[in-house]
Amino acid sequence: MTSLKVNETILVTGGAGFIGSNFVINWLNQSLGKVVNLDLLTYAGNENNLASLVNNKDHIFVKGNIADDKLVSALMLEYKPRAIINFAAESHVDRSIENPGEFITTNINGTYNLLECARKYWLSLTQEKKNHFRFLHVSTDEVYGSLEMNDPAFTEISPYQPNSPYSASKAASDHLVRAWYHTYYLPVLITNCSNNYGQFQHPEKLIPLTILNALEGKTLPIYGDGKNIRDWLHVDDHCSAIREILNKGKIGECYNIGSNNERTNVKVVETICSILDKLIPSSTINSYKDLIRFVKDRAGHDRRYAIDARKIYKDIGWTAAIPFEQGIEKTIEWYLANRSWLDKIKARRANNNTENHP
Template sequence: MTILVTGGAGFIGSNFVLDWLRQSDEPVVNLDVLTYAGNLENLASLDGDARHIFVKGDICDRALIDSLLATQKPRAIVHFAAESHVDRSISGPGAFMKTNVDGTFTLLEAARAYWGALEAEAKAAFRFHHVSTDEVYGSLKADDPPFAETNPYEPNSPYSASKAASDHLVRAWHHTYGLPVVTTNCSNNYGPYHFPEKLIPLMIVNALAGKPLPVYGDGQQIRDWLYVTDHCSGIRAVLAGGKLGETYNIGGWNEQANIDIVRIVCALLDELRPDPAGPYARLITYVKDRPGHDRRYAIDARKIERDLGWRPAETFETGIRKTVQWYLDNPEWVARVQSGAYKDWVSKQYSAA
């Protein structure tokens, strides 16, 4: 028994691999192409662990995937691999179409061929778990109810459009070919090993360096925040008990405005690592809003609770404290991911308004 995880060196994927092997001795075959956001250092604690088999490779490489499925014989594929940064999708959408659309198509076709050749018992047990995002649903007004699984898709960025396309492919491969799939759409994740281009780690890293804390527009964009290990437990629940062909929204029940997130991070840093120069909030800098910035996301996670008994274990208060403390405790990790390319990207993206 083994599972194949795609994108298992990225932020959510690596947390999932670590969490899976804390919970189970079932081996993980981890396929990751190691883009800028894929970091094997996230998995350093598994060095020498025979349960973790890492393969550097691209989900668009059909021959490689066919070979892995034939040799490793996984009972499930958990598909994280994706380009995921909205800002990058605006400046360079091509990579998002290739990985998120073409890559998912390639993986589905390989999975379909593999699954179709399995013996009856293994065929019945096989699962293809597609990990997606709440951004496919578009943007909510302040008084709109949270996104439910039945909401129409209204993606507004190249990133969310590419993920919506991949979701539709997964659905079609189930309904047309019978491939046994489940899909989860999560809200904004945060926690350890988060690459410091996303809001929370960027604020922590910049604050500790005494750099400006760039906030888009008026900072009133609202997101639901999900601690990454809660996301991992939700995926395990759906993989184990989710109904085939169904979608499950995984959310944290934690709606927060971006500016409030930044202020909470500043307050925690004031407490845990005071700056002699003064409160970290002095570094908050408003910058020009990004094009097409969705105003609000919120997840209605009642279905997964009702059907599978899952709820997040962390509140935002407990999760954000753990996250800030992790970055304080791991400055070497932060220093190593801050390559020249990363610094160039942040400088280009967050110029003052």
């Protein structure tokens, strides 16, 4: 176990996306060192997420693909990062059903390229720097498949049973990372988190989609009977967990990150409606709940996810700090205060077939 020294450089991939941009902003706000931020700026990568860093000399943004071995290797040689944190991924389940090839290319081939570039870079380091280096791969609880109502929560030794092209591609990337540790001894860490929410999330996901549609007076679509359950983790909690794992995690280990905030999809939407009714009551309907519509369920829709986060608490001392009720109100207030950010996103929104939430 080694501690990250202040002012060391890290390489973050996918750092203009939802979770990645929050991680980069939080890192730099704490003056923890330089960040080289590599992002291809696809539909989910958004430079507007990083607007607060435009004059920050410790933020080095590079537009590029994690599958570009020459670019990735050149960045490592130039900036000599102490750690690589891989957020880069295609992550929307509906998109993976419609176009699985992109998920194979980015999530599997891209991760492979990162691992190989990192391995070659790591081998070039002095022994002291080798011991200090970490490759942290950010993954999802969806790799474990689906739980029944009374099943125990996912642990780090739960079998992988992915049910969508997205989760299958993430499961494959996890296996690659694990193999590069056991075969090549690359010092890796893997995290599997529950559903994130918070500021800067793309409005094709459940929570921002519900907020945006409600503001526009559109229907609020909910798949199936709305009783699919997710454990909701605020993105700020997720970022703090990753920092702690980077500092204190045991190499080769996986850590589940959750917040014990299980909610059905319909309950999440109803909660958002109740808060919006209080903050900006509609002049045309009694409640935003009147906009709720149940739509045909998605293919392969997992019924329940739940995270057992005892390992990260026991080994590292981390636990989520933001209750769902506090986090969801904070999130809604952020979206209400950042209408211009939403307006810019709307021009890039996917077609109607991919606007439904996971």
